[in-house]
Amino acid sequence: MSTAAITMSSSKFDMPAGVHTRLRLTRRGRVVLTSLASVPIVVGALVFALNGGGAAASGDHAAVHFQHVTVQSGQSLWSIAEKVAPSADPRDVIADIVSLNQLDSAVVSPGQRIAIPSQYAH
Known part of the structure; x- marks a missing residue:
């Protein structure tokens, strides 16, 4: 039986133990990262703007009539x-x-005209 020697070649990316590398972003990378981070904010603002009037009165206008008393x-x-x-x-x-x-x-005061709530008006 013969034993073959295995040699491992190290690449230029292998770092010695304990050495940390710092992530560097290019200008394009920063633009992409900022764009991706701002998408949820923009979508949330659009949803809020479109649904912001949800609590407003609808187009149905109910005619309210009051009995007035002088x-x-x-x-x-x-x-x-x-x-x-x-x-x-x-x-x-x-x-x-x-x-x-x-x-x-x-x-x-005499002559003052006041509205009576509809539940009391007959």
Whole structure:
């Protein structure tokens, strides 16, 4: 039996143990890497921009009609609330009227026209 000697040739890329190489990117490599990294950001921005109006009102416009009452001399929101919703708690009706009409307080003046919420209008 004969033994053959095996010789290993080392290439110029073999590094001695403990030596670390640093990754170097060319200009083209940096452009490609930056482009690939920015694709998810651009796609996310497009999706957000296209769906950003999802919470906006749709094109269906529901006609909302309110009953309006003109405040007479000596009337208060309490008396109006008792008149338009006799079975409801006047405090709740007053709160709804103030909110709907964006009033600063529950004080009204004679001649003032106020909207009555549709749930109380008959």
